[in-house]
Amino acid sequence: MPRAVISAIRKYYASTSTLAVDDVDFVVKAGEIHALVGENGAGKSTLARILCGFEVPDAGTMSIRGTTVAFLSHRDAERAGIGFVPQYSMLAASLSAAENVALGHEPQRFGLFIDRRRVSYDFEMLAERYGFSVDPDTPVSMLSLSERRQVEIMRALARGGDVLVLDEPTSILGDTETAALFALLRRLKDAGTGIVYISHRTREILDIADRVSVMRSGRLVSTMEANELDEERLAAMIVRSMPERQPKRMMSDPGPIIFKMRGVSTRRRGIASLVDINLDVRAGEVVVIVALGGNGLDSLEDAATGLVHPDYGHIEVLGRDIRSINPLELRTRLIAYLPTDREARGLCGRSSVAMNAIAKSLSQYGFAEYADGRKPYADAAVILESFTVKHWDRRRVDTLSGGNRQRVVAGRELRGRPALVIAANPAQGLDSSARSMLFSRLQEMRDAGSAVLVLTSDPEDALDLADRTFSLYRGTLRLLERYGPDASSLAAAITGATP
Amino acid sequence: MMRSIKDTGDARVGIRMVVAVATSAALAAMAAIVLSRQPLVALRAFFLAPFVSGSSFLSMLELSGPLALCALGVVVTFRAGHYSLGGEGQAYAGAFAAAAVGTMTAIPAGQMAMVLSLAAGLVAGGLVAALPAAGKRFANADVLLTSILVSQGMVFTIDWAIAGPLRDPAGNLVAMRSIPTSSLLPRLLPPSTLTLVPFFTVALCLVAAFYFEHTRSGAAHDLYGRNPQFAQLQGFNTRRLSWLPIVVAGSLHGLAGAAMALGARGTAIRGMSGGIGWSAIGAALVAGSRPSAVPVAALLFSWLDSGSRQAVVLSDLPPDAGLAIKAIVIIVISARPTIAGMRSIYVRVLSRFRDGHSRRRP
Numbered sequence: 001m002p003r004a005v006i007s008a009i010r011k012y013y014a015s016t017s018t019l020a021v022d023d024v025d026f027v028v029k030a031g032e033i034h035a036l037v038g039e040n041g042a043g044k045s046t047l048a049r050i051l052c053g054f055e056v057p058d059a060g061t062m063s064i065r066g067t068t069v070a071f072l073s074h075r076d077a078e079r080a081g082i083g084f085v086p087q088y089s090m091l092a093a094s095l096s097a098a099e100n101v102a103l104g105h106e107p108q109r110f111g112l113f114i115d116r117r118r119v120s121y122d123f124e125m126l127a128e129r130y131g132f133s134v135d136p137d138t139p140v141s142m143l144s145l146s147e148r149r150q151v152e153i154m155r156a157l158a159r160g161g162d163v164l165v166l167d168e169p170t171s172i173l174g175d176t177e178t179a180a181l182f183a184l185l186r187r188l189k190d191a192g193t194g195i196v197y198i199s200h201r202t203r204e205i206l207d208i209a210d211r212v213s214v215m216r217s218g219r220l221v222s223t224m225e226a227n228e229l230d231e232e233r234l235a236a237m238i239v240r241s242m243p244e245r246q247p248k249r250m251m252s253d254p255g256p257i258i259f260k261m262r263g264v265s266t267r268r269r270g271i272a273s274l275v276d277i278n279l280d281v282r283a284g285e286v287v288v289i290v291a292l293g294g295n296g297l298d299s300l301e302d303a304a305t306g307l308v309h310p311d312y313g314h315i316e317v318l319g320r321d322i323r324s325i326n327p328l329e330l331r332t333r334l335i336a337y338l339p340t341d342r343e344a345r346g347l348c349g350r351s352s353v354a355m356n357a358i359a360k361s362l363s364q365y366g367f368a369e370y371a372d373g374r375k376p377y378a379d380a381a382v383i384l385e386s387f388t389v390k391h392w393d394r395r396r397v398d399t400l401s402g403g404n405r406q407r408v409v410a411g412r413e414l415r416g417r418p419a420l421v422i423a424a425n426p427a428q429g430l431d432s433s434a435r436s437m438l439f440s441r442l443q444e445m446r447d448a449g450s451a452v453l454v455l456t457s458d459p460e461d462a463l464d465l466a467d468r469t470f471s472l473y474r475g476t477l478r479l480l481e482r483y484g485p486d487a488s489s490l491a492a493a494i495t496g497a498t499p
Numbered sequence: 500m501m502r503s504i505k506d507t508g509d510a511r512v513g514i515r516m517v518v519a520v521a522t523s524a525a526l527a528a529m530a531a532i533v534l535s536r537q538p539l540v541a542l543r544a545f546f547l548a549p550f551v552s553g554s555s556f557l558s559m560l561e562l563s564g565p566l567a568l569c570a571l572g573v574v575v576t577f578r579a580g581h582y583s584l585g586g587e588g589q590a591y592a593g594a595f596a597a598a599a600v601g602t603m604t605a606i607p608a609g610q611m612a613m614v615l616s617l618a619a620g621l622v623a624g625g626l627v628a629a630l631p632a633a634g635k636r637f638a639n640a641d642v643l644l645t646s647i648l649v650s651q652g653m654v655f656t657i658d659w660a661i662a663g664p665l666r667d668p669a670g671n672l673v674a675m676r677s678i679p680t681s682s683l684l685p686r687l688l689p690p691s692t693l694t695l696v697p698f699f700t701v702a703l704c705l706v707a708a709f710y711f712e713h714t715r716s717g718a719a720h721d722l723y724g725r726n727p728q729f730a731q732l733q734g735f736n737t738r739r740l741s742w743l744p745i746v747v748a749g750s751l752h753g754l755a756g757a758a759m760a761l762g763a764r765g766t767a768i769r770g771m772s773g774g775i776g777w778s779a780i781g782a783a784l785v786a787g788s789r790p791s792a793v794p795v796a797a798l799l800f801s802w803l804d805s806g807s808r809q810a811v812v813l814s815d816l817p818p819d820a821g822l823a824i825k826a827i828v829i830i831v832i833s834a835r836p837t838i839a840g841m842r843s844i845y846v847r848v849l850s851r852f853r854d855g856h857s858r859r860r861p
Contacts, residue, residue, distance in 0.1 A: 327737075328736070331732060331733060332733075337732065344729070347726075348730075349725070349726070350726075351721065360734065362715045370718075373713070
């Protein structure tokens with residue numbers, strides 16, 4: 001009998017008008033590792049969250065061990081035997097491993113006191129049953145990443161653990177820790193646990209999974225035995241098919257180097273997120289770096305914009321160390337920046353649309369000019385109308401739709417002629433016409449002599465925009481094609497399917 | 500309609516004022532009925548006594564001046580996203596410094612001594628605020644915690660100094676020596692205690708309103724308060740905004756303390772700040788962090804103070820009734836975000852059902 005059966009599940013988010021999961025059937029058998037794969041935004045995390053009780057579906061049914069269930073919270077799912085291991089550690093660092101496993105479900109004496117002897121006993125029983133090797137009394141802060149991952153899994157198993165859902169479990173692990181995790185997962189599988197393994201890493205999936213289900217745009221498009229797949233085929237399944245484009249032509253003389261990274265390495269949450277990055281972006285070219293989630297794209301965005309200084313290496317803009325440049329000059333004259341997180345970085349939600357549009361140019365107004373207000377208002381109108389934002393007068397920016405908010409950011413940033421444009425996931429949330437408008441503007445800026453660096457999780461951005469394309473996989477940058485890659489080599493590179 | 504790049508403005512400031520006045524009036528009436536054996540006398544004293552004579556009204560107006568200065572300081576910090584709770588100690592330090600300078604024998608009594616005393620208050624308040632400001636600037640320390648710790652430490656230290664080495668041995672009050680009359684702020688309409696402070700404060704609030712609404716620095720100040728990372732990415736000097744508003748607010752509190760010492764009190768008296776820091780936060784909340792609304796909100800709180808004091812004197816209303824009413828008004832006004840939060844949950848739940856998706860529960 002299958003451990004979990006999901007039938008015709010559907011989840012719609014009205015706030016973002018997104019159909020995240022659309023009529024999905026999904027089965028987890030006992031003693032199997034079932035990989036759930038797909039691009040960012042394919043719906044796999046939402047499906048996992050529904051299975052774990054974090055989200056309530058709009059339609060569909062679920063059964064665990066043949067019993068129909070309705071989860072209204074994660075606690076309901078835990079009671080039904082479903083454990084969840086999040087991508088990033090959610091352990092209490094100051095508590096011991098055993099205390100973390102018992103946290104929230106502590107055995108009690110006389111209904112008042114925590115039964116510490118029982119906490120240790122339960123931990124040791126669990127460790128013995130599944131073959132974990134973590135010292136119960138060591139504080140989590142003293143444990144290695146691999147041991148912390150084991151504690152997370154023990155936490156999930158302690159609540160039942162008929163089905164274990166792991167969300168990108170290797171994203172913070174190195175090769176040695178990954179091998180140890182896989183050995184553990186195989187032992188759990190042999191013990192009969194059904195495991196849902198979410199990842200985009202093709203090699204790992206083929207190494208560990210028994211079956212693979214692929215999600216795309218909220219739908220489950222295929223479920224196959226893992227041994228019927230090879231890396232290339234799996235990569236092509238994960239990344240949606242893209243129409244072939246004419247190869248792009250790079251300008252014959254792209255101009256001087258505007259942006260330079262040399263030997264840039266960073267660590268995030270204790271592991272390397274960027275590894276020895278060397279990159280030049282010249283005036284008059286568009287460089288696109290493509291990576292799926294968890295491969296260091298966010299670290300690269302932070303480093304390239306000067307928001308976070310790398311642990312090693314240096315970054316230059318127009319030959320000057322980025323740290324030595326006055327912030328006002330850097331932000332207003334040298335770099336135009338479209339951030340991935342537009343709510344936190346790109347916009348000031350409680351301020352007006354007009355203020356958001358002209359915020360970067362405030363220093364350009366004289367005292368009387370700003371106090372009078374007419375010139376700033378007229379400038380805001382020009383910026384907003386250039387990206388067809390309507391009905392903006394005297395409105396707060398957080399009352400606009402997601403697409404219009406991105407237009408406000410683009411209108412403000414893609415103005416004038418900055419030396420460097422850094423656009424991170426620029427088309428996220430835009431409809432096709434807004435996307436074309438934005439890409440045309442980026443190309444115009446390239447043609448006018450700006451250096452354009454696009455950091456994206458969407459491979460289509462590279463096909464549409466790039467003069468040069470790089471993949472970023474596990475923090476390592478790799479040049480794909482000088483004049484634009486083909487879709488299959490791009491898919492393979494970003495999923496780690498090629499060496 | 501005038502075109503503006505600013506927000507549409509918080510149209511609820513007016514509503515908030517009405518709610519504050521109505522809540523205060525209702526609570527005062529309730530307190531009089533429940534706590535007093537002479538409810539009519541208490542009610543009359545509470546509501547009407549501050550207005551029955553010109554002198555009472557003008558004294559109430561004078562009371563509102565320092566409070567409005569403090570509330571303006573609170574607005575300056577709140578709009579920069581800093582939640583400083585150290586106003587009490589800053590105002591007390593201002594009063595103490597003003598009294599210390601005003602009673603120095605080396606400085607001849609007169610207008611120069613008055614100006615120097617005011618300046619001392621301004622500097623003292625700023626210095627007390629400089630500690631949490633430095634903590635924020637250099638260690639990103641939580642201003643809410645550091646400001647209250649420093650303020651409380653300052654209150655204890657000044658209490659000790661006034662009651663100990665600096666106490667006027669000739670007086671019955673636990674206070675420093677009296678500042679010479681010629682060094683005090685001139686009274687405009689004796690016998691009321693009214694000085695120029697309330698009018699100066701109104702002018703300062705208008706300047707602050709202009710700063711926030713019509714200057715680039717004011718816009719940067721607001722943007723930093725709402726989203727510091729966004730402000731940083733627009734190239735604003737976020738380092739300065741991380742500490743300067745805290746010090747400016749401290750100076751305003753210090754100036755308010757100096758105005759009290761050089762006004763009705765005539766010196767620094769132990770415990771004279773008497774909750775002005777908390778009342779200022781209440782007034783700033785009632786004013787919706789709009790400087791132009793601060794004088795009116797401060798007047799409301801002065802009325803609560805004067806009314807409750809009169810009611811205590813003229814009836815058997817307990818002395819703490821006024822404090823309790825003020826506290827409840829602050830709770831009612833600051834409950835606004837909670838009400839907004841509940842409304843948003845309600846709207847979300849409603850929209851889920853309105854979306855019309857079948858909700859076949861598994």
